[in-house]
Amino acid sequence: MKLTGAQILIKMIKAQGVNTIFGYPGGATIDIHDEILKHDDLRHVLVRHEQGAVHMADAYARAHQTTGVALVTSGPGATNAVTGLASAHCDSIPIVVFTGQVPTGLIGNDAFQEVDIVGITRPCTKHNYLVKDPSKLAEIIQEAFFIAGSGRPGPVLVDLPKDIIQAMIDFQMPGPVKMHTYKPNYKPNKKQIAKAVKMVKEARRPVMFAGGGVILSGASKEFTRIAKLTNIPVTASLMGLGAFPGSDPNWLGMLGMHGTYRANMSIGHSDLIFAAGVRFDDRVTGNLEKFAPDAKVIQIDIDPTSIHKNVEVDCPIVGDCKMALADIAALMEKEVPEDLMKDRDAWLNRINEWKQLTPLKYEQSFDTIKPQYVVKKLHEITKGKAIVTTEVGQNQMWTAQYYHFEAPNHFITSGGLGVMGFGLPAAIGAKAAAPDKTVVCVAGDGSIQMNSQELMTAVAEKLDVKIVILNNRYLGMVRQWQELFYNKVYADTNMEAQPDFVKLAEAYGAKGFRCDDPGKVTQTLETGLNTPGTVIMEFVVEREESVYPMVPAGGAITDMLLV
Amino acid sequence: METNRYILSILVDNEPGVLSRISGLFSGRGFNIDSLSVAKTADPHVSVVTMVTFCDAHVIEQIKKQLHKLINVMTVNDLTQKEYVERELALVKVHAKTDKRAEIMRIVDIFRSRIVDVGCSHFIVEVSGDSGKINAFVELMRPMGIVEIASTGTIALGRETGK
Ligand SMILES: Cc1ncc(C[n+]2csc(CCOP(=O)(O)OP(=O)(O)O)c2C)c(N)n1
Ligand SMILES: [Mg+2]
Numbered sequence: 001m002k003l004t005g006a007q008i009l010i011k012m013i014k015a016q017g018v019n020t021i022f023g024y025p026g027g028a029t030i031d032i033h034d035e036i037l038k039h040d041d042l043r044h045v046l047v048r049h050e051q052g053a054v055h056m057a058d059a060y061a062r063a064h065q066t067t068g069v070a071l072v073t074s075g076p077g078a079t080n081a082v083t084g085l086a087s088a089h090c091d092s093i094p095i096v097v098f099t100g101q102v103p104t105g106l107i108g109n110d111a112f113q114e115v116d117i118v119g120i121t122r123p124c125t126k127h128n129y130l131v132k133d134p135s136k137l138a139e140i141i142q143e144a145f146f147i148a149g150s151g152r153p154g155p156v157l158v159d160l161p162k163d164i165i166q167a168m169i170d171f172q173m174p175g176p177v178k179m180h181t182y183k184p185n186y187k188p189n190k191k192q193i194a195k196a197v198k199m200v201k202e203a204r205r206p207v208m209f210a211g212g213g214v215i216l217s218g219a220s221k222e223f224t225r226i227a228k229l230t231n232i233p234v235t236a237s238l239m240g241l242g243a244f245p246g247s248d249p250n251w252l253g254m255l256g257m258h259g260t261y262r263a264n265m266s267i268g269h270s271d272l273i274f275a276a277g278v279r280f281d282d283r284v285t286g287n288l289e290k291f292a293p294d295a296k297v298i299q300i301d302i303d304p305t306s307i308h309k310n311v312e313v314d315c316p317i318v319g320d321c322k323m324a325l326a327d328i329a330a331l332m333e334k335e336v337p338e339d340l341m342k343d344r345d346a347w348l349n350r351i352n353e354w355k356q357l358t359p360l361k362y363e364q365s366f367d368t369i370k371p372q373y374v375v376k377k378l379h380e381i382t383k384g385k386a387i388v389t390t391e392v393g394q395n396q397m398w399t400a401q402y403y404h405f406e407a408p409n410h411f412i413t414s415g416g417l418g419v420m421g422f423g424l425p426a427a428i429g430a431k432a433a434a435p436d437k438t439v440v441c442v443a444g445d446g447s448i449q450m451n452s453q454e455l456m457t458a459v460a461e462k463l464d465v466k467i468v469i470l471n472n473r474y475l476g477m478v479r480q481w482q483e484l485f486y487n488k489v490y491a492d493t494n495m496e497a498q499p500d501f502v503k504l505a506e507a508y509g510a511k512g513f514r515c516d517d518p519g520k521v522t523q524t525l526e527t528g529l530n531t532p533g534t535v536i537m538e539f540v541v542e543r544e545e546s547v548y549p550m551v552p553a554g555g556a557i558t559d560m561l562l563v
Numbered sequence: 564m565e566t567n568r569y570i571l572s573i574l575v576d577n578e579p580g581v582l583s584r585i586s587g588l589f590s591g592r593g594f595n596i597d598s599l600s601v602a603k604t605a606d607p608h609v610s611v612v613t614m615v616t617f618c619d620a621h622v623i624e625q626i627k628k629q630l631h632k633l634i635n636v637m638t639v640n641d642l643t644q645k646e647y648v649e650r651e652l653a654l655v656k657v658h659a660k661t662d663k664r665a666e667i668m669r670i671v672d673i674f675r676s677r678i679v680d681v682g683c684s685h686f687i688v689e690v691s692g693d694s695g696k697i698n699a700f701v702e703l704m705r706p707m708g709i710v711e712i713a714s715t716g717t718i719a720l721g722r723e724t725g726k
Contacts, residue, residue, distance in 0.1 A: 122584060123591050127634040130580075147634060181576055181637045305628040308621075 005165040006035040012141040022053040026073020028100025048453040054084020056429030064433035074100040075113030086124040090416025094153035103163040126154030134167040151184030152303040188319030203272035212239030213277015222325035235263040246404025256284040262354040268558035290556035371470040375402040386438040391423035391447030393477035421450030427465040455508040505536040516540035564619035573612040576635040598716030649719035658708035
């Protein structure tokens with residue numbers, strides 16, 4: 001059977017189960033858009049900026065637990081996608097991004113809208129391809145999805161020259177993927193599993209620590225099971241929020257720079273850290289020399305490079321979190337329950353004292369809204385069940401602290417890259433993946449302006465998202481650092497020059513509400529969340545509120561600034 | 564931690580861009596490359612990259628794991644963990660005035676190297692061995708006046724063990 005490159009592309013994408021593409025056309029990709037139009041079962045979400053398309057694919061992948069897909073044109077379309085790729089790369093999110101490219105004969109000639117996108121994105125993709133041989137197209141697309149979704153997931157870019165897209169090619173559905181150089185190892189080593197159980201039995205002050213890997217491998221159930229069997233308190237990185245229920249009495253809250261006092265103290269005084277799907281990044285460990293001096297470490301990760309990278313590990317387990325945790329839980333079930341929780345009461349009591357001493361706190365006044373209060377109310381009104389995306393900065397940290405996530409895949413944030421402009425497109429992508437869910441973007445006034453053009457996408461595509469802007473008229477997180485470490489010189493962080501967000505919403509055909517009265521926060525949230533369509537709820541909040549507790553960069557995680 | 568010399572023999576897909584993935588990994592993560600050589604293997608789809616790097620045990624562990632993570636990398640073999648043979652080849656163009664010719668030829672002999680080109684005022688000498696031997700040879704030639712040197716990076720193979 002002879003098909004065009006574009007037809008093969010769409011056929012292969014559909015064979016992967018894809019039914020949604022986020023994209024933006026250009027000269028190099030018209031043939032592909034032309035082909036998409038012929039498939040009623042394939043939704044193309046037309047964005048307003050390619051960065052938005054990639055963030056949408058990223059959030060779609062997280063909310064849907066499949067691989068997200070974006071399609072952009074050559075040159076500027078491709079370079080606009082780079083930030084999205086970098087964010088997905090840092091957070092290990094499976095997406096495949098297709099870029100148009102000039103015809104193969106012109107490559108290397110500085111042709112119009114030619115960039116070496118494969119060269120540019122080599123360090124910020126898991127892998128990438130330039131298709132030069134039409135007969136390899138089908139196979140490469142299949143490999144791209146395989147690589148993106150397997151092992152430690154990540155973004156894959158496929159660069160498609162226009163002549164390849166237009167070529168008539170003999171097509172045969174390729175057999176299952178066979179790659180001799182890439183074979184991710186899922187199966188954990190049995191001996192290490194047994195060793196981990198032994199270490200848990202010997203521990204007196206253990207803490208479990210979940211990262212994004214637990215969520216990516218769908219291992220929350222197994223993780224939680226172990227925490228229950230052993231009565232071990234649990235913390236998580238930003239990416240791991242939702243891996244363990246936020247309402248559980250053994251939940252310590254987030255760990256790290258803006259972690260809770262009790263989470264940081266627990267890790268700092270622990271004799272065992274049972275870590276799954278984490279990479280011990282600097283925002284979590286603080287000063288490495290002073291990180292958990294008495295703790296032995298069990299670390300489960302599919303990626304061997306994550307192990308021994310920053311922290312010495314006593315029991316490394318290379319493999320899939322879900323499989324490893326299931327194996328550990330199975331061994332534990334054969335043990336005498338008491339053996340798995342020796343002296344636990346003493347440890348939990350000590351942790352409880354830390355909690356009593358310094359809970360997360362803020363003081364809501366009569367006249368000014370505290371941003372934390374807005375997130376707390378949002379949590380109550382949505383019963384903790386919404387999918388929440390965030391922008392970056394204080395808004396992100398307050399969401400992590402005060403929206404106590406109950407289940408995995410409900411918190412969608414740019415963790416590793418921390419890219420402003422992520423939250424709104426992410427909310428749109430999540431809504432496309434989970435149309436029955438309430439999707440809320442908690443935003444800052446600075447960040448929302450980075451991709452506010454995507455309001456048009458939300459409205460046009462009827463992907464209803466609810467945007468909560470915590471408007472402090474500052475680049476708040478940077479201002480906080482200036483307050484603490486730069487003598488309160490607020491250089492270039494004032495955002496008083498800003499659009500009227502209610503009118504901005506209206507300009508795009510969305511609804512806008514503004515609230516500056518603490519007494520009306522609940523009402524505004526209820527009205528906004530219940531108003532059909534895309535809605536902006538702007539909360540004028542205390543301008544100089546800071547995120548506490550805080551570990552100054554480079555400090556020990558147990559040395560926290562509390563107010 | 565103590566810095567050591569490591570020789571890695573890396574089998575990779577013989578595809579454009581693979582070398583840039585490897586060198587990009589090193590530059591992006593601040594690993595050092597002392598020498599690098601790429602060649603075909605008996606299998607036309609596979610190339611071998613021989614790389615020499617100086618680092619400590621912690622860094623070499625990361626380097627090996629990170630290399631292995633590259634999709635186009637098949638195997639990463641740390642030859643310095645076992646018995647191996649290493650060679651480098653250098654072409655040294657040296658001034659050969661009449662009064663120095665005999666001495667140069669004597670040194671060439673001692674090093675079991677060869678003169679591969681003779682001109683009115685210069686020789687080109689081909690010398691091979693491990694990098695220590697090459698360095699020693701170059702140091703002896705230096706007083707004669709070295710015009711140019713071209714050399715390969717280190718290449719190496721593990722010895723066959725067992726019967
Ligand atoms: C693209 C990008 N540029 C700059 C930064 C640096 N940065 C981190 S937080 C922040 C302030 C964000 O301000 P806003 O969105 O108003 O959030 P707030 O901290 O006030 O809640 C900035 C500028 C970034 N993370 N991303
Ligand atoms: Mg702000």
